[in-house]
Amino acid sequence: MVVALAGNGSRPRRADARRNYERLLEQARAAFTESGVDASLDEIARRAGVASGTLYRHFPTRLDLVEAVLAERIGELVDLGRGLLDADDAFVAVSTWLRAALAHALTYRGLAAATMSAALDGGGGGAAAAWHAELFEVGSALLVRARHAGVIDGAADDADVLKMVGAIAWAVQDAPEPSMRAERLLAVVVNGLRPH
Template sequence: MRADAQRNIDALLEAAKAAFGTSGVDAPAKEIADLAGVGVGTLYRHFPQRSDLVKAVFQREVDACADAAPALTAAHEPGVALGKWLHRYTEFLATKRGLATALHSGDPAFDALPGYFMQRLEPTLGSLLEAATASGEIRADISPKYLLYAVANLCLPVADEGVAYSQRMVALLIDGLRYGAELQQP
């Protein structure tokens, strides 16, 4: 792919993410193209159907969240890396709010996305949990799947509250994971 085409795709995905977050997935194509600095024809050339754009934004956000874990692990102690990743996941969920209507619409174009989400994020969180448990920083009785769901439930929209509210709720959950933690014996 040519560099300018890749730049256009990246700009369209960022613009769509922003537009979906504020206007929902039915944001006008012209609004998305204008935000990206491209023409509407360029948008449709890369994403012929609205579902193509929604899927691409969702997958890109899932990938960015999953790909953040190795850098966090390299830069921080296991418990801190886990906490920072959970806050990154919370930010992802805030972005997903604009995508939720489409993802739960029953449209078969989105059927594979929940599987993609779990395939990418469950092992990522599993490795973070394993390291934090082994270091004795968090309790050992939580699975990655249930923690993904717990954080998602804490991030459900609340009237007059934004991402900061969700971040506070997740911080309380992280404190709860520390309760009863002890160094695991080999």
């Protein structure tokens, strides 16, 4: 049996290659949860029961592996934002999405810095940059809608607001109880968006 590898864009792979790919993703998720996105790639390969060369054939760089692990979550975040564009309360919609974006950025220690850096230099085959653009588009649409509804300050800059979410995730990643601290900081940002 031959199947195509998701996110790879190349030729179809045998079923055993697909199993290796899935085991690597599963072990990468576990390792990133335990140690952040700087977890040892050799250890991920060992835990998946494959040689390091197999990991590097599937994921030539660390960012390729991070992107593969994140692909599904990014899609969910984009879909959530698009769904919220039809919500009755534009302020609740934008604050709900910003909270979800922050939770995503806090998923793995080091994620905010790794993906922001990749988006800025267009690394990782362009996936990180493309995701950044898609997330910005959705977040910006929610902010524009809230601005037009008069529920956020007209001077609130979309890029600044969205960068603050990433900055909060980066600032609290090594703090005790990062989720609680992040929620408090996000509340300051969200409350600051209200018209004066």
